[in-house]
Amino acid sequence: MLFLRNLQSQLTLKYKLMKTQTTSEAEILDVAQPANTMSYSLIQTLVNNYRNNQLISVKEKLGIDDAHSIHFDLTTLKKFIADIETLASANNSSTNVGDLGIRFYYAAYPKLENWDVMNGIPIGKQYAEKHTLVMVPTIKRQDENGVMLSYDFNPMSSDGKVLAMASAKNAGIQSDVVCQNHGALIPPDSVKTESF
Numbered sequence: 289m290l291f292l293r294n295l296q297s298q299l300t301l302k303y304k305l306m307k308t309q310t311t312s313e314a315e316i317l318d319v320a321q322p323a324n325t326m327s328y329s330l331i332q333t334l335v336n337n338y339r340n341n342q343l344i345s346v347k348e349k350l351g352i353d354d355a356h357s358i359h360f361d362l363t364t365l366k367k368f369i370a371d372i373e374t375l376a377s378a379n380n381s382s383t384n385v386g387d388l389g390i391r392f393y394y395a396a397y398p399k400l401e402n403w404d405v406m407n408g409i410p411i412g413k414q415y416a417e418k419h420t421l422v423m424v425p426t427i428k429r430q431d432e433n434g435v436m437l438s439y440d441f442n443p444m445s446s447d448g449k450v451l452a453m454a455s456a457k458n459a460g461i462q463s464d465v466v467c468q469n470h471g472a473l474i475p476p477d478s479v480k481t482e483s484f
Contacts, residue, residue, distance in 0.1 A: 335484040346419075355418045355473035357482060368468040372425045375443035375466060387428040389438050395422045395469070414476045423468040442466055 339356055346354045372390070376383040398405050400416045426438040442465045474482060 357474045358471040360471040389426040393422045
């Protein structure tokens with residue numbers, strides 16, 4: 289029993305250390321608010337719109353049987369969010385968690401003949417030419433006109449300033465960027481788990 293209490297204490301401490309201390313979770317997550325919902329029929333309509341337009345166009349114009357959905361487990365998403373919060377706070381203690389976000393970029397895996405760019409990335413070749421999502425952290429900052437915008441940024445930047453990657457496009461920055469990619473694409477994964 290003492291072992292379990294010690295383990296629980298260690299896990300609680302580890303969890304507290306992982307969380308940013310700049311804004312309390314209660315301020316960010318208002319669990320008293322109802323969950324975001326949409327009707328089943330609206331979801332089906334939106335999914336059908338994609339499949340009957342964009343997905344068909346990719347098949348007809350590019351000859352690619354592209355994926356139509358992607359799945360990320362909650363553990364992966366929570367870790368990604370925790371990494372953003374922890375790194376951003378560690379590199380700039382004035383970071384407000386309420387200013388952080390995630391941008392989802394539509395992307396596509398390379399063709400088989402160009403698969404060498406994936407060297408060191410554990411993604412199978414069955415994903416060649418399939419679309420995917422790349423999630424990149426964002427942070428709210430004022431632009432030159434005082435308008436608050438959500439800029440792509442790299443929370444690993446430890447130079448004391450926000451790395452606004454919008455300006456980095458022209459700066460030739462080649463360092464690693466905190467991101468999340470590669471959920472389970474359908475296809476090639478099984479469609480039997482889908483509702484829409």
